[in-house]
Amino acid sequence: MYLTRFRVNTGRTDARRLLEAPHRLHGAVNMSFPDLPSRDGAGPRVLWRVDRNSTAETLLYVVSPNRPDLTHLVEQAGWPAADGLGWTTFDYDGFLTGLAEGSTWAFRLTANPVHNIRHEDHKEGERTQRVAHKTRYHQLRWLLDRQEKSGFEIVSKPPERRLLDHGDEHELVVRDQRPLQFNRPPAKDRRQDVRFTRVTYDGRLRVTDPDVLRRTLTHGLGKAKAYGCGLMTLAPLTRADG
CATH class of the missing domain: 3.30.70.1210 (Crispr-associated protein; domain 2)
Incomplete structure (x- = not known):
């Protein structure tokens, strides 16, 4: 499992359009993976959430079974010319195992x-x-x-x-x-x-x-998981x- 953090550049029009339309952001998150996990409930799924911490900091969090590639999100809603990837991905398994x-x-x-x-x-x-x-x-x-x-x-x-x-x-x-x-x-x-x-x-x-908590953290809680809920x-x- 992986936990990914991406800072959204809210000064960009395309970024604001994504934030205002959960179905578009859902599609953009899914595009980070060549193959999406099954949604039959048997295994972990892709979960995401937007945290608006301040006017200067809006963060997208993604929990996923596979490591994502957010290059397209950087180009659309990040800082493409900045140094580095534009997102940070952590190995989540060690944290989950240690609970x-x-x-x-x-x-x-x-x-x-x-x-x-x-x-x-x-x-x-x-x-x-x-x-x-x-x-x-x-x-x-x-x-x-x-x-x-x-x-x-x-x-x-x-x-x-x-x-x-x-x-x-x-x-x-x-x-x-x-x-x-x-x-x-x-x-x-x-x-x-x-x-x-x-x-x-x-x-x-x-x-x-x-x-059970590990399952909650990797499968989500409640409805509307495709639209940024459950993480x-x-x-x-x-x-x-x-």
Whole structure:
């Protein structure tokens, strides 16, 4: 497995077009590999995420079974005349293998928190509708409900650090919420309107099952993985994190 970091040159028009259209960026990421892994769920897949850390720093992260070649992204959305490749790829296997039960990490996850609803006047056999969680409480609850099955637990806050009586029990925040809408290329002469909400979480977690967490980190969490959701990354805690 590999973890790749690419800095996006947001001063370029083509870069901004990619960032505004998840399906185009999905295609650009896929072009980094001569052969894409199967998406049958049996093995790791290509995951990606965009972190907008500041107006001067936008980073694209890619986790993949094979080493990518981002030359085309450098030419389209990077600094082609600068020294170096324009991206950095790390061997991810060593980090994944070293994950230990009980270890604590800072994490970031961009996900698509959704739930299924059925209308009161539904007809028998009618399919449920997938809708986005829109409130901070339900978005946080979405992740908390999945922690056990994903190989980790969100670290609890000590009572004296909680700002609210309810809803602030964990080291977990929603940093960014971004509703997205775009038209995919036509399929069978009909354009497809895609709408979803992309949410970024920052927090602290404790590893409860290293094998399961390794799968979460390499297979993704939740829906809309093709559009920049599902990728969780870990980082060592700093002194400021406690």
